[in-house]
Amino acid sequence: DIREESNMQPEEKSALGAFAASQICEGDSILFDVGSTVGQIARFAPRDRNFNAFCVSLNSFLNLLDHPNAEIALAGGYFHPGTQMLLSEESLNFIYHIRATKLFLSAAGIHETMGISCANRFEVPVKNAMLKSSDKCILVADSSKFGVVRASHVCDLEQVDAIITDDELPDHWARFIEDRGITLHRVHLERGKNCD
16 A cells, blocks of 8 residues: 555655656656656655646655646556556556657565566556666665565566665665666665765
8 A cells, every 4th residue: 555655664655756857858758657766766855847747646746746847647447546547448458559768667575586576466567668668677675675576567677777775675686687788776775875
């Protein structure tokens, strides 16, 4: 439940969200996945840059409303209170027919051999559509998600271009990620800055 998740590790989520938001460039088209950490990216999105924002959940949409230079689109459909996701065939078609420069992807589990997973099956088609419609996939997840497997497989780790996590990530995971050519950003939790 996103309301419960928002109360877990709030400092980590804010730090990761602020750093990820700094990766939004002028003219970007951004896909925002579901999740409390992705909601923080929307919250910290730069107010001085023009960008397009495509949201699939209410929390990201609401966090972007006061950004004067963001052009915002919200995929519609049936509302899932636990994730705040809106889902329908029309929203999937909407995602498939847009093109984004970056996707901020969330995960409930990240495993060396089992890949990236989430807790809810209904999220998978949306995440797969976003992966196909984006040029660059940036996975944003705190270090507690690594080594975890959830019920629904989303994609393999190799489909991710970059990972933003905190500096509690074990070194063996950092080596595993970098050996696969994935850009890794470990964020200092106290300062919200890249520690690479």
